[in-house]
Amino acid sequence: MDAKYLALVQMAVGGGVMGMAYALVAYGFQLTYAAGKAVNFGQGELVMLGAFAGITLTGIGLPYWAVVPGAMVIGALLGWFIERVAVRLALKQRNEGWILLTIIVGLFALSSVENIWGREDRPFPVPWPAEALDFFGISFTWSELAIVVGALGMMTLVELAKRYTMAGIAVQAVSADPDAAELCGIRSQSAISLSWAVSGAAAAFAGTVIGPVTTVGPTMAAALTLKAFSVAVVAGLDSGFGLVIAGVALGAAENLSGYALGSGWREAPGLILLILALALRPQGVFGKKIIRKV
Amino acid sequence: MFAAIDLGLRENTAERIVRIALFIGLAALPGLWHGQYALGLLTLMAVYGVLLIGLDATVGYLGQVNLAQAALFGLGAYGSALAVQAGAPLPLALLAGIAAAVLPGAALAIPALRLEGPQFALSTLSFATLSVIFLNESESVTNGALGLSIVRPSLFTMSLDARGFYWLCLVVLFIAWWASQTMLKSRFGLSIEALRDSPTATDALGIGTLRHKALAFAWGSSLAGLAGGLHAMNFGYLQPAAFGYDLMVMLLLGVVFGGRRSQWGAFAGAAVVAMLPNLLSNRTLFFGLISFGCMLTLVSPIRALISRRVPSFREVAPAGAMAVAFGLAFMAANLEEWRKGIFALFLFAAVVGLPDGLAGAFVTTLQKIIRFKPDPLPPATGGISSIEMSVGSALIASNLSKSFGGVRAVDNVSLEIGKGETLGLIGPNGSGKTTFINLISGLYVPDGGSVEIAGKRPAPGSLMSASAAGGARTFQNLQPFSGLSALESILVCQCDGGKSEAMGLLRAVGLEDKARLRCSDMSYGDLRFLEIARALAIKPRLLMLDEPAAGMSKPDIVRLVTLIASIKKAGLSILLIEHHQDVVAELCDRVAVMDGGRLIALGTPDKVRHDPKVIEAYLGAEDVEALVKCEMEPKSC
Numbered sequence: 001m002d003a004k005y006l007a008l009v010q011m012a013v014g015g016g017v018m019g020m021a022y023a024l025v026a027y028g029f030q031l032t033y034a035a036g037k038a039v040n041f042g043q044g045e046l047v048m049l050g051a052f053a054g055i056t057l058t059g060i061g062l063p064y065w066a067v068v069p070g071a072m073v074i075g076a077l078l079g080w081f082i083e084r085v086a087v088r089l090a091l092k093q094r095n096e097g098w099i100l101l102t103i104i105v106g107l108f109a110l111s112s113v114e115n116i117w118g119r120e121d122r123p124f125p126v127p128w129p130a131e132a133l134d135f136f137g138i139s140f141t142w143s144e145l146a147i148v149v150g151a152l153g154m155m156t157l158v159e160l161a162k163r164y165t166m167a168g169i170a171v172q173a174v175s176a177d178p179d180a181a182e183l184c185g186i187r188s189q190s191a192i193s194l195s196w197a198v199s200g201a202a203a204a205f206a207g208t209v210i211g212p213v214t215t216v217g218p219t220m221a222a223a224l225t226l227k228a229f230s231v232a233v234v235a236g237l238d239s240g241f242g243l244v245i246a247g248v249a250l251g252a253a254e255n256l257s258g259y260a261l262g263s264g265w266r267e268a269p270g271l272i273l274l275i276l277a278l279a280l281r282p283q284g285v286f287g288k289k290i291i292r293k294v
Numbered sequence: 295m296f297a298a299i300d301l302g303l304r305e306n307t308a309e310r311i312v313r314i315a316l317f318i319g320l321a322a323l324p325g326l327w328h329g330q331y332a333l334g335l336l337t338l339m340a341v342y343g344v345l346l347i348g349l350d351a352t353v354g355y356l357g358q359v360n361l362a363q364a365a366l367f368g369l370g371a372y373g374s375a376l377a378v379q380a381g382a383p384l385p386l387a388l389l390a391g392i393a394a395a396v397l398p399g400a401a402l403a404i405p406a407l408r409l410e411g412p413q414f415a416l417s418t419l420s421f422a423t424l425s426v427i428f429l430n431e432s433e434s435v436t437n438g439a440l441g442l443s444i445v446r447p448s449l450f451t452m453s454l455d456a457r458g459f460y461w462l463c464l465v466v467l468f469i470a471w472w473a474s475q476t477m478l479k480s481r482f483g484l485s486i487e488a489l490r491d492s493p494t495a496t497d498a499l500g501i502g503t504l505r506h507k508a509l510a511f512a513w514g515s516s517l518a519g520l521a522g523g524l525h526a527m528n529f530g531y532l533q534p535a536a537f538g539y540d541l542m543v544m545l546l547l548g549v550v551f552g553g554r555r556s557q558w559g560a561f562a563g564a565a566v567v568a569m570l571p572n573l574l575s576n577r578t579l580f581f582g583l584i585s586f587g588c589m590l591t592l593v594s595p596i597r598a599l600i601s602r603r604v605p606s607f608r609e610v611a612p613a614g615a616m617a618v619a620f621g622l623a624f625m626a627a628n629l630e631e632w633r634k635g636i637f638a639l640f641l642f643a644a645v646v647g648l649p650d651g652l653a654g655a656f657v658t659t660l661q662k663i664i665r666f667k668p669d670p671l672p673p674a675t676g677g678i679s680s681i682e683m684s685v686g687s688a689l690i691a692s693n694l695s696k697s698f699g700g701v702r703a704v705d706n707v708s709l710e711i712g713k714g715e716t717l718g719l720i721g722p723n724g725s726g727k728t729t730f731i732n733l734i735s736g737l738y739v740p741d742g743g744s745v746e747i748a749g750k751r752p753a754p755g756s757l758m759s760a761s762a763a764g765g766a767r768t769f770q771n772l773q774p775f776s777g778l779s780a781l782e783s784i785l786v787c788q789c790d791g792g793k794s795e796a797m798g799l800l801r802a803v804g805l806e807d808k809a810r811l812r813c814s815d816m817s818y819g820d821l822r823f824l825e826i827a828r829a830l831a832i833k834p835r836l837l838m839l840d841e842p843a844a845g846m847s848k849p850d851i852v853r854l855v856t857l858i859a860s861i862k863k864a865g866l867s868i869l870l871i872e873h874h875q876d877v878v879a880e881l882c883d884r885v886a887v888m889d890g891g892r893l894i895a896l897g898t899p900d901k902v903r904h905d906p907k908v909i910e911a912y913l914g915a916e917d918v919e920a921l922v923k924c925e926m927e928p929k930s931c
Contacts, residue, residue, distance in 0.1 A: 089607060089608060104547065110634060111632055229416060233413055233416045279406075
């Protein structure tokens with residue numbers, strides 16, 4: 001194969017892997033949006049906290065297979081906490097205050113991280129070797145593979161749980177109509193809390209798989225929130241696996257336009273496409289169309 | 295608790311007096327409080343004031359989270375800095391700043407204003423990121439990340455020192471404040487409040503959702519540009535990174551902290567955002583502030599405990615946040631490091647404890663202490679009037695069809711309503727009546743067929759166009775403008791005429807004494823009457839009433855029948871969907887019956903009532919014969 005062509009494919013693959021990471025974080029948006037029509041604008045901070053929790057757990061001597069679930073438990077608790085203090089009240093009053101409250105909680109989390117773990121970027125320790133794998137001339141690392149497998153695995157697992165467990169079906173009922181679900185004996189509030197906890201766990205898990213590739217630091221939060229939010233909205237906040245396609249497309253587009261236009265412009269084409277996609281399909285590329293009823 | 299003080303002043307007069315006093319005080323401050331540093335802070339506060347008043351237009355009044363304001367501020371700053379470098383005089387440079395913000399803002403507005411909620415937030419966020427990339431990368435123009443330096447131009451022949459420039463900023467703030475307040479209290483502002491509550495109703499009543507959104511956004515953008523221009527001249531040095539996400543979050547939180555939908559709130563937010571970094575550097579001042587905050591937030595949980603009830607989350611959370619902040623203030627070695635965290639805690643306490651912000655809470659308290667004189671209401675004149683039509687038919691619907699997936703909700707329905715005629719449209723639930731009205735009023739695009747209202751053909755799927763042709767409607771599920779009073783709900787719909795005509799309409803529907811009541815406080819039945827008055831306010835040729843009597847009490851139904859009869863007497867054509875057969879029988883000249891999306895009968899109320907197909911639709915096939923017999927010979931049942 002032509003070397004230049006190969007380099008382009010290599011870049012697209014690298015971008016696509018990061019795109020899978022965006023999709024995994026974006027999946028957390030979907031979970032909470034379905035259950036209570038609210039998203040966490042501090043999701044990136046949750047990812048960052050999950051990664052730092054992972055580093056600290058490794059630091060106290062836990063093995064990797066215990067670090068990841070440990071970080072997820074912490075993430076779940078944080079997700080539940082955000083729902084309790086920031087979202088519940090605003091949703092009850094049916095106003096947009098939740099956007100601001102989640103930003104505020106995220107801001108506090110960021111400040112705490114800066115003071116507790118410091119402002120420097122740190123590596124995330126992993127048990128597998130650092131050398132790259134070669135696949136028909138395209139190389140990628142074990143850590144990148146972990147992002148792809150982890151993202152798909154996590155999303156599949158949660159989607160299966162949503163369809164085949166009682167709790168999952170209850171969450172779907174609440175997402176369709178909380179009042180009707182309540183009348184059928186489902187505690188809507190618990191279902192919403194559960195979704196936030198799962199979303200928090202997913203974010204922390206994302207932190208443990210993204211951390212080894214990007215290194216972990218306070219600056220990762222804002223960028224991840226923005227990228228993941230873009231992916232979630234462009235794909236559609238009810239799009240399921242449509243996220244993966246949107247995420248991979250955005251990640252690959254970023255890398256390729258960075259190559260073509262220079263690193264400063266790497267985000268620009270994706271952003272223009274994003275505004276256009278929203279203008280043409282406000283419900284998202286893979287979202288369901290809403291019929292206005294009066 | 296205690297009697298309110300009666301000042302005998304109107305609320306806006308009192309507000310004006312306090313506002314002017316505030317500006318005189320601000321103008322006098324540099325004389326009392328010396329020092330370049332303090333002057334710099336005050337100037338920054340004035341600039342942020344202009345910026346946040348602009349941001350409030352979208353975040354507060356439109357109710358949309360706008361994340362582009364910081365970027366527009368940056369574009370305005372660069373625009374006027376480049377104009378200054380090109381040798382433009384000060385006023386022209388400020389105009390260049392406004393243009394540099396408004397033109398890209400318009401390019402964003404075209405796709406973004408059709409979006410809502412998270413989608414709107416994302417499109418503005420993308421725009422903001424793009425703008426910063428553009429400023430960073432267009433090095434030949436903006437000097438990129440290295441930054442751009444300018445010298446403050448002189449105002450005409452006066453060269454401005456720091457104090458002179460501060461006064462200039464105050465004048466600009468005063469004008470921006472006054473203009474925003476005037477505009478947002480006018481009919482324009484009422485329209486914006488109305489469309490926030492129900493964009494469907496504002497379009498259906500011809501107010502124009504998109505137009506008003508665009509204007510509000512443009513106003514906010516031009517203030518951002520203006521503030522940017524002032525900022526560039528104040529600092530004399532610009533860097534793209536300063537206008538990024540961090541500033542945006544600060545601005546957004548500033549507006550919420552100060553109080554949305556209020557220029558006072560925006561100003562309070564600006565003061566906090568400008569002063570905050572410096573509050574933390576002064577430990578004594580900070581401790582004073584935090585102790586005050588703690589005491590303030592402890593009031594409501596203690597009050598709850600005194601009345602022997604467990605305080606709610608809302609009462610406890612602010613105190614909790616302040617306690618954490620208090621703890622941090624003691625434990626943290628370096629407070630500056632915790633700047634963002636402490637700011638977050640303060641904001642959390644404010645947003646949870648004071649959902650209407652500082653200004654909102656202040657006004658509510660003030661209204662408890664002082665009784666203001668209400669604005670006088672004009673006497674009611676006029677009432678229901680009709681408009682002369684040249685053509686013969688109010689509505690000609692031909693072969694209308696609409697499917698949702700596999701369901702044919704309306705199937706090839708043709709219907710004509712003559713001038714001054716009242717046509718009843720009945721049918722079982724799910725027979726397609728409301729979909730039919732939705733097709734005529736332009737909420738849905740028909741799959742086939744055409745609509746002609748009073749001789750005009752509105753564009754399919756356009757509520758605005760249908761209402762411009764003369765179609766006005768009410769909604770089966772109420773679409774009230776919850777934030778407006780009854781009188782304001784009429785005023786915002788009126789195409790011409792003033793307050794007295796609006797009062798006349800309220801009198802006609804029997805709500806004259808409730809003119810000042812907010813829609814959110816009105817009863818269900820009253821809201822139904824208000825919807826009819828709203829529809830009449832646009833002086834329609836065809837009035838479409840979608841189940842006006844649904845959920846109404848018996849006496850209200852009697853009132854409603856009288857009202858519709860008087861509308862009919864005024865010569866207006868009416869399309870009436872109704873389940874109460876007595877209402878239909880009493881009012882309608884002809885009755886159309888729908889079932890399964892098709893028109894199954896059309897004729898006088900008497901004729902339709904005895905039509906076997908109609909009885910079958912309502913009661914099922916088996917009972918038809920018995921019932922027809924029953925209707926013919928009542929004795930045999």
